[in-house]
Amino acid sequence: MIFIFFLYGLVFGSFFNLVGIRVPVGRSVMTPRSMCTACNHLLTARELIPVVSYVWQNRSCRVCCSPISPLYPFVEIITACLFAFAYAKFGFQLPLLKALTLISLLMIIFVSDIVYMLIPNKILLFFTYLFLIQWIFLPASMKMDVLLAGVMGGGLLILMAAVCKGGIGGGDIKLFILLGFVLGLKEFLVTFILSVWLGALGGLLGMMLGKVKRGQPFPFGPFIVVAALLVLFYGEFIFTFYLSLFHN
Template identity: 45%
Template sequence: MDNLLILLFFLLGLIFGSFFNVIGLRIPQKKSFTNDRSVCPQCQHPLSWPELIPVLSYMMQRGKCRHCNGSISLLYPVIELTTGVLFVFCYIQSGLDFELITALILMSLLVIILVSDIRYMLIPNSILLFFFPLLVLARFIRPLDTWWSSIAGAFAGVLIIAIVILVSRGGMGAGDMKLFGLLGIVLGFEKTLLALFLSCMIGAVIGLVLLLLKVIDRQQPVPFGPYIVIASIITYFHGDILLGWYFHDWLQG
């Protein structure tokens, strides 16, 4: 039974991941994702259902459009597989508990933000506004151990990023600030601070590697959203362990 549920959540993740690709790519361009058919971005040819099977279509077509032979972005199968793995991990960590719903909603938000920020360096307000009441309701039904931690986390996320924006004169965007405010509701105060720290650390390490490999230069703007996404996933699932390890060493020291 457990293996069947794992398979079910993985398949659901693949399907939703395909949908999240569409949302993340169309919302920033103010395009409908409910009525318009999917088309090849190069030749604009409408895609049939065999061309829309998550991951499999990409593999069968060898990453090429069947109509114009144009390259299909690797982002599509990567996001589908990532969502599948995250959905499975949500089930493994939470089981069939209400927190599973919170986890799935949070992962959905993060995957959509990942697509949008990678492609357009933009975190749309409409996406954040859609998920805001869902996450507030989820935390109302299943609050954190300290109920006020969600409120403190939201304020901390917004305030700290606002200060960074002012000090750096635009080093981070308002979308990052609003996203951290939303994350604060789910993570709580301590984990929001941890996610902030981890996102900066991950961003610094990856940025340095990209600079050394000459993939980017010092003047090139880089989206910060992916680092927030990675840090938030780590914090949500393993934040208690990391905080416990840190405070244990600090107290021992």
């Protein structure tokens, strides 16, 4: 069963690449079929197999030989692992649906923020609808908690953005508000703190490696994505760990 989720993850991951690449520039996700970004050659069934095609074709287009971005197989493999992991952790229960929806949202944002430094409203809105539908089925005790988290998270972030003017983009803020709504208040706060830490660490690392110049903007979205995934799977552990830092 885990293997089936892994395979689904590969296929969905390949679709998330497509969505993350096309939606921000206003292109349809349905037509045309996937094609090479360099020569527009329509991919045949054999060229559409996640990861396998990439390796098989020696990481380049079969027709024009231009290199294919490693982002594609990376997203496919990570999505596959996350889908399998989500099933292993949550089993066939309602939380699995939430986890899979959240993973989908996060992977699409990961792609679009890395490629365009953009978190499209269309994506956020679409997933807001999906989460709203799931919210209806939540137990009454949790309904208020996640609503409160969304509102408080939003307020906190808009205040922050107003105080430090820039640094955090509008798309990031909207994503955080949605995450608050999806994860709940405590988990939202942990995600927020974690993503700031990861972002600072990533920026520092980028500067040390000479990839990022001081003051140059870099996408913050991927750090939010990693933080939210860690919280989805290890939220309780991270929260306890964080509190223990202040209690000793």
